[in-house]
Amino acid sequence: MLPDMANPAPVTLVVGDEELLADRAVSSVVAAVRADDAGAEVHDLVGGKVEPGELTGLASPSLFGDRSVIVIRSAQDLSKDVIAEIVKYTAHPAEDTVLVLAHPGGVKGKALVDGVKKAGADVVTVSKLTKPAERLDFIKGEIKRAGRSITPSAAQALLDAVGSDLRELAAACGQLAFDTPGKGIDEAAVARYHRGRAEVSGFTIADLAIEGKLGEALEQLRWALATGVAPVLIVSALAGGLRSLAKIGGAPRNLRGGQLASHVGMPPWKIDRVKRQLTGWGQDGISRAMQAVAVADEQVKGGGTDPAYALERAVQVIVASRTGR
Amino acid sequence: MGVFEDLVGQDRAADVLRQAASAAADALAGGRGAGMTHAWLFTGPPGSGRSDAARAFAAALLCPDQGCGHCDSCHQVEVGSHPDLTWVRPEGLSYSARQTRDLVLKGAGAPTLGRWRIVLFEDADRATEAAANALLKAIEEPPPRTVWLLCAPSPDDMIVTIRSRCRVVTLRTPSAEAVAHVLATRDGVPDDMAWFAAQAAQGDIGRARRLALDEEVRRRREEVLSIPASLTGVGECIAAAERLVKTSAEDADAATATLNEAETAELRRVYGEGSSGKGLGKGLVRGGAGALKELETLQKSRATRIKRDSIDVALLDLVAYYRDVLAVQLGAGVELANEDRRREVESLAAGSTPEDTLRRTEAIMVCRERLAANVNPQIAVEAMTLVLRDPRVSR
Numbered sequence: 001m002l003p004d005m006a007n008p009a010p011v012t013l014v015v016g017d018e019e020l021l022a023d024r025a026v027s028s029v030v031a032a033v034r035a036d037d038a039g040a041e042v043h044d045l046v047g048g049k050v051e052p053g054e055l056t057g058l059a060s061p062s063l064f065g066d067r068s069v070i071v072i073r074s075a076q077d078l079s080k081d082v083i084a085e086i087v088k089y090t091a092h093p094a095e096d097t098v099l100v101l102a103h104p105g106g107v108k109g110k111a112l113v114d115g116v117k118k119a120g121a122d123v124v125t126v127s128k129l130t131k132p133a134e135r136l137d138f139i140k141g142e143i144k145r146a147g148r149s150i151t152p153s154a155a156q157a158l159l160d161a162v163g164s165d166l167r168e169l170a171a172a173c174g175q176l177a178f179d180t181p182g183k184g185i186d187e188a189a190v191a192r193y194h195r196g197r198a199e200v201s202g203f204t205i206a207d208l209a210i211e212g213k214l215g216e217a218l219e220q221l222r223w224a225l226a227t228g229v230a231p232v233l234i235v236s237a238l239a240g241g242l243r244s245l246a247k248i249g250g251a252p253r254n255l256r257g258g259q260l261a262s263h264v265g266m267p268p269w270k271i272d273r274v275k276r277q278l279t280g281w282g283q284d285g286i287s288r289a290m291q292a293v294a295v296a297d298e299q300v301k302g303g304g305t306d307p308a309y310a311l312e313r314a315v316q317v318i319v320a321s322r323t324g325r
Numbered sequence: 326m327g328v329f330e331d332l333v334g335q336d337r338a339a340d341v342l343r344q345a346a347s348a349a350a351d352a353l354a355g356g357r358g359a360g361m362t363h364a365w366l367f368t369g370p371p372g373s374g375r376s377d378a379a380r381a382f383a384a385a386l387l388c389p390d391q392g393c394g395h396c397d398s399c400h401q402v403e404v405g406s407h408p409d410l411t412w413v414r415p416e417g418l419s420y421s422a423r424q425t426r427d428l429v430l431k432g433a434g435a436p437t438l439g440r441w442r443i444v445l446f447e448d449a450d451r452a453t454e455a456a457a458n459a460l461l462k463a464i465e466e467p468p469p470r471t472v473w474l475l476c477a478p479s480p481d482d483m484i485v486t487i488r489s490r491c492r493v494v495t496l497r498t499p500s501a502e503a504v505a506h507v508l509a510t511r512d513g514v515p516d517d518m519a520w521f522a523a524q525a526a527q528g529d530i531g532r533a534r535r536l537a538l539d540e541e542v543r544r545r546r547e548e549v550l551s552i553p554a555s556l557t558g559v560g561e562c563i564a565a566a567e568r569l570v571k572t573s574a575e576d577a578d579a580a581t582a583t584l585n586e587a588e589t590a591e592l593r594r595v596y597g598e599g600s601s602g603k604g605l606g607k608g609l610v611r612g613g614a615g616a617l618k619e620l621e622t623l624q625k626s627r628a629t630r631i632k633r634d635s636i637d638v639a640l641l642d643l644v645a646y647y648r649d650v651l652a653v654q655l656g657a658g659v660e661l662a663n664e665d666r667r668r669e670v671e672s673l674a675a676g677s678t679p680e681d682t683l684r685r686t687e688a689i690m691v692c693r694e695r696l697a698a699n700v701n702p703q704i705a706v707e708a709m710t711l712v713l714r715d716p717r718v719s720r
Contacts, residue, residue, distance in 0.1 A: 239704045243563055250560015283559045287711040287718040294708035297700045 008032045009122035010093035014102045015113060016126030020166045022102050025124045026071055029100050033069045040067040047077035047109075055085055059094045067096045075101045076109035087115035129166065135159055142170055143185060146177035150185040157187050161194035200224040202237025205315070210241050210277050214319040221311055231300045231307040238314060239293045244274045246286050285321040292317035327394020328381040332374055333507045333530055334499030341494060342378070346385035346392060353440060362492045364464040364473040366449075368480050369496030372529025375476040376447045378496055383410050383443045383474060398438070408437045411444045415451040417626035422455040429463040432471050442471045449475040450482035457484045465490050498528035501660065508537050524662050527645055532638070545572070549639040550646055553713060554669060562710035570702045573635035577628045585624045592620055633696050636706065643713075644689050650674045651682045681716040688712035688719055 014025045033040045043058055050072060058070055072078070078086070086101070093099065103113055105127075117123055129135050136155050143150040150158075162172045172194070180189045200220045208217035224234060247264040248271060261268050292314045299310035329339040345361050352358025365382070367375045384402040385392030387409060393399060401407035411431050413420075428444060436442040446452075452460070464473045464487070473491075480488050504523035507530065508514040514522070514537045525546065526533035535542045552565050593599075596613035645662040652659050653674035661667060674682075692709035696702060712719045 235704070236701060239701070239707070243707070246559040246563045248560075250558040250563070284715065284718060286559045287562075287715060290704075290711050291708050291718060294695065294700065294704050297704050298695050298698055301699045303698055 008098050010095075010097070011090045011099045011116065011119075011121035012101070012124060013113065013116050013121045014100065014124045014126060015105050016124075016128075017104045017106075018126045018128045018166060020170060021126035022104075025126060026073075026100050026102055029098065030069050030071065033067060033098050037067045040069055043068065043070045045070065045072045047072055047074035050078060050082050052079070052081040052085060055082065055089060055099075059089065059097045059099070061094060061096055067098070069098045069100065071100045071102070073102045075103040075112055076106065078109060078112060080111075083109065083112045083115065086112065087119055090116050090119035090121050129164075132159065135164060135166075135169065138166065139169060139173055142173035143177060146174065148177050148180075148183055148185060151187065154185055154187045154190045157190045158194060161190070163199045199227065200229065202229060202234040203241070205234055206237040206241035207277070209238065209315045209318045210245065210281075210322075212280060212319055212322045214316065217315050217319065218312060221315055222308075225308055225311070231311055232297075234311055235293060235297045235300055235314070238318065239290070239297070241277075242286055242289050242293060242318070244270065245278060245281055246290075248274045249278055249281065249283070249286065280322045285323070289318040289321040292321075328384040328388070328392035328399060330394070332378055332381060334503035335374065335378060335496050338378060338494050338496050339381075342382045342385065343391075346382065349386050349441070350391055363467050363471065364491045365475065366480065366483065366488065366491035366493045367474065367476045367496065368478065368482075368493060370498050370528065371478060372526065372531050372533075373496040373498055374530060375478075375496060376445070378494065379445050379447075379474040379476055383407075383445055383472075386441045386443060386472060387438070389440075409440065409442050411442075412447070413445065414447045416630070417623055418451070418630050419626075420448075420452040420456050422453065422459045425452060425456040425459040429459065432463060432473065433468055435468070436470050440470075442468075443474060444471070445474045445476075447476050449487075450477040454484060457487050461486055461490070499530065501528070504528065504530055504533050508533060512538065514538070521665070524660060524664060525642075525645070527641075527662055545639075546642055548572075549642045550663065550666060552643065552710070553646060553673065556710055556714040559711060559714070562714050563707055566703060566706040566710045569636060569639055569706055573632045573639075573702070576635040577631040580631050581624060581628045588620060588624070589617065592616060632702070636696060636702060637693060640689050640693055640709075644686060646670070647682050647686045647689070650677075651679060651686070654679045654682060677716075684716035684719050685713050688716070 008029045012025075012029050014022050016022055030042055034042075045054075055070065058068065062068075072086075086099075089099070101112070101116065101121075103109060105113075129138060136152070136159060139155045139158060140150060143155075158172060158176070159169070162168050176185055176189065176193065179193065200223050202224070205217055205220050205224060208220060221234070225231070244264075244266065247266070248260075251260055251264055255263055257268065261271055264271070266274070296310045296314035298304070300307045304310050329343060332339050348358050348360035352361055365379070367379045369375050369378075380402060381392065384394070384399045387402060387407060388396055388398045390396060398407065402410055405412055411428070413428060428446070432442065432444040434442060449457075460473075464475075467473060475483070475487070475491060477483050480493055483491075501520070501523040504526065505516075505519040508519035508522060509516055512534060518537050522533040522537035525536055536546065549569070552569075555565060556562050593613070596616060597610045598613075646666075649661040649663050649666075649670045650673050651657075652661065653671055654677075661670065663670060688709045692705050695705040695708075
């Protein structure tokens with residue numbers, strides 16, 4: 001993913017909205033040039049402030065034949081004239097100059113991305129990591145860069161504790177590699193420095209409440225509200241959890257596996273989980289719990305004064321409804 | 326007289342309006358015009374014909390013959406093209422203060438044809454509080470020839486300062502006989518079908534007409550009325566709620582899809598898309614993206630309203646069903662709205678107590694309130710069907 005270290009292209013375009021990776025791509029180019037010539041000059045510019053003609057000025061060969069690197073960040077803010085200038089320059093780049101453009105992707109300033117690509121620039125794409133597996137790979141890669149290794153369960157524990165922000169993950173990985181002795185990093189080592197859960201989703205709360213763990217559910221609820229999860233999402237997760245209970249609990253007994261999955265419209269892995277959760281739940285209990293969720297939704301949408309209270313009350317009623325067979 | 330004849334079962338209101346129309350003619354001729362006033366509020370339950378009454382009154386005011394029903398002016402009012410009649414029908418969830426100010430401006434002009442300038446505001450209860458406040462000055466002291474006609478389900482739906490500035494015309498729920506008679510004579514519906522539709526619609530003429538004329542509407546009603554008997558377990562309650570919400574979403578899609586597309590294409594054209602010629606860009610001119618976004622918001626609000634209205638129709642059918650159950654339980658000698666399901670109603674009545682029935686009705690009403698308060702439709706309807714299954718859970 002990172003550009004060729006030894007020999008950077010005359011023009012490199014870094015496209016993507018993952019800031020950390022974009023920064024890394026940019027600095028690796030700069031580092032490569034510096035490695036070649038420690039005296040290379042670096043011009044760090046911000047897109048919105050680049051004047052027409054500035055690039056041409058900076059890129060023109062100097063009398064002493066010094067190398068230079070021009071970095072333009074936030075390239076989406078470049079004006080139309082400058083974009084035209086850059087595209088023209090990309091087609092015939094200067095010999096001693098390396099140009100790096102960082103663009104966050106998206107529609108703004110798209111002319112630059114298209115034009116520079118067409119003119120033959122090196123393109124590095126850094127997109128946001130959305131899947132948990134990608135983040136785990138990222139952690140493994142970070143640790144490996146530090147010359148160490150990490151067990152899968154330890155990586156998962158670290159991800160749970162730190163959250164999904166790559167900058168924080170990278171910092172945590174660096175710190176771990178520095179703090180722990182030996183080669184491998186295991187779960188115990190992670191647990192020594194990190195514990196708990198950084199991000200709580202509504203589904204976690206719903207699962208805990210449905211499984212009757214009142215204390216934990218309330219704890220996670222407070223945590224979720226404190227970290228800015230929207231109350232509406234929590235209500236809909238609670239409703240979703242109860243809905244699954246009702247669907248599976250009410251499905252005909254003779255349905256199995258795939259048939260059951262298509263009858264209730266849920267993936268098989270979810271069905272197994274809901275089936276385990278069903279113990280302790282009866283029809284009346286589910287009905288009562290749903291009433292509490294409806295009240296909570298109304299209060300969260302402006303019918304009440306305190307969304308946090310409405311949610312806590314809903315969680316309590318759900319847990320209390322569970323005893324009913 | 327012509328225009329008032331279409332009002333079904335509203336003789337008292339029609340008399341008041343007729344007198345006012347002749348007083349208005351008197352005022353135009355230079356008389357005192359006692360009995361005419363410049364702001365009217367038409368109230369009555371859904372389907373009682375509020376906007377019909379207001380339109381008839383507008384026709385009577387604008388017609389040189391006080392509503393003959395066959396002159397040019399009357400026809401123009403009928404099809405909504407009369408230059409002196411501004412007809413407002415809010416399509417979205419609410420009517421904003423900005424829109425109201427535009428309306429006030431329109432209402433301030435002099436009549437083009439020399440009689441009256443009329444603003445007919447249907448569903449005025451959709452006006453937000455700020456919008457209603459923007460109206461106050463205009464309806465208290467309009468220009469001498471301007472008349473405001475507001476429609477709302479009940480006087481309580483309007484803020485008190487509007488109410489006190491208007492003369493209220495109250496329409497009653499027309500009797501089933503009257504509705505059936507209208508369906509049979511005006512729409513040529515066979516007698517037994519007209520009677521069925523009038524009974525089922527509980528006095529809502531528009532709904533009765535749709536029921537009598539549209540097979541699909543009747544099928545939908547059957548589907549809704551089969552819900553109470555189908556609620557044997559919580560799984561079924563969830564499934565019934567899911568179906569109800571899904572059907573309403575389909576209704577909204579069907580009603581808005583083509584409309585949205587046409588509106589968007591028109592707006593794009595206005596902002597210069599696809600223009601040809603020297604010096605013209607192919608894309609939207611400045612401001613186009615913003616205008617498109619605004620239109621999208623309006624369209625979304627309209628779709629939400631259609632969705633809610635569609636669920637509301639179903640809920641009202643259910644209310645009528647439990648009303649029948651209660652009537653049987655209490656031995657009241659009234660006609661059942663669901664005569665076709667008498668046996669089912671009777672067995673439900675025998676198997677539950679009147680308290681249960683009231684709790685169920687209450688649950689439906691709570692569901693309506695929740696929908697209006699923007700609660701997730703699925704959650705609101707699920708909570709309702711679960712109470713319908715077993716009213717004890719509502720405590």
